[in-house]
Amino acid sequence: MMANMMEKGITLKSNKTKKTEVSKMKGKVLVLIVAAIALLGAGVALAGISVTKHNLSSGGPGTIKASAGQQNDEICVYCHTPHFANTAGVAPLWNKATPSATYTMYGTTLAGTAPDAAPNGVTKACLSCHDGVSAINSIVNSAGAGGVVTGGTNVAFGTTTAGTAKTMPAGATNIGTNLADDHPVSITYTAGKASLVATTTALTGWEGATTVANLLRSSKVECSSCHDPHTSTNGLFLRKANTGSALCLGCHGK
């Protein structure tokens, strides 16, 4: 279309003018493309973690976050660190201690599947802030140079002073240590059981997943099967908005 317009507009002109006009056009097109990419970039940034309650830096939009005036203006630091990470297999480059609480698991399902005796990796990562007993404000490697404390150190959060644990207040975001009243996690996904679809089934419009297999961690359902902690475009960090129970129907062919 663009090439067509260019040809029509310059048919009567000399070859030299033609070249300059074409390059001018190309320049304009380039400027437009660059502007479009910049806008797109801004849009992506807006939908990212910074506008969610998981931005625990002092500038974050939530109420539970670092105190102002600290060096804690970073976002990833409350969960990840590039160095001195916890290598116990909680989550990649994990910057928190492994939670030490004892959890009550879901129990055996109707289809006869029992979850693991204790939560696995990424589920523990979520529980390290959402179990109501682990310190949200505990990190291993503080922002900036130095400040490494194996096992974690509690940084100042809101009115909670440094050295004191800030735990999740009572309410919907406090899942507790009893996981018996939650959808089973750390449980093996077996196609056919509970009408579960094949792991190769394609998913459309899910955050960070194009097949059911992408939702599983070591073939199991964990908190991050349904939630992506980095984006809340669907609300509540859900990988898929649950309108018409679309999230549930992604796995259960009911």
Ligand code: HEC
């Ligand atoms: C509230 C905690 C939290 C914060 C804050 C956070 N992450 Fe994560 N991140 C996680 C968890 C949990 C996982 C494992 C998720 C999974 O199993 O899907 C993870 C996984 C990842 C992964 C590997 C999975 C993937 O997406 O490919 C990358 C990369 C990542 N995070 C980058 C970041 C960056 C960069 C930031 C800061 C801008 C950040 N994260 C902030 C909790 C967090």
Ligand code: HEC
């Ligand atoms: C570093 C601490 C931390 C970790 C790790 C963490 N969260 Fe959160 N999360 C929070 C805080 C703080 C809030 C805000 C709670 C509030 O205001 O009641 C929150 C809120 C939420 C909410 C509610 C969001 C809303 O908009 O109301 C969901 C859902 C959630 N987290 C899921 C998860 C899942 C799933 C994981 C693991 C993949 C996870 N979180 C890991 C700290 C954490």
Ligand code: HEC
């Ligand atoms: C099978 C999918 C699924 C799994 C697994 C899952 N969640 Fe959720 N979660 C949801 C849905 C859907 C919602 C939206 C609210 C609702 O429908 O109750 C939600 C809501 C939440 C909320 C907001 C409170 C609420 O109920 O409104 C938190 C916090 C949360 N989840 C944390 C977690 C944590 C932590 C784990 C792992 C222990 C986890 N979720 C595992 C699907 C899941």
Ligand code: HEC
């Ligand atoms: C990531 C895949 C996945 C998603 C998404 C999912 N489930 Fe499940 N669900 C499972 C697995 C795995 C089991 C255990 C199956 C078994 O018994 O072997 C299960 C079991 C169940 C059971 C049976 C529990 C029992 O005791 O027998 C119910 C009910 C259920 N899910 C409801 C839901 C609802 C409601 C949603 C949406 C909020 C949902 N699931 C989303 C994977 C998923």
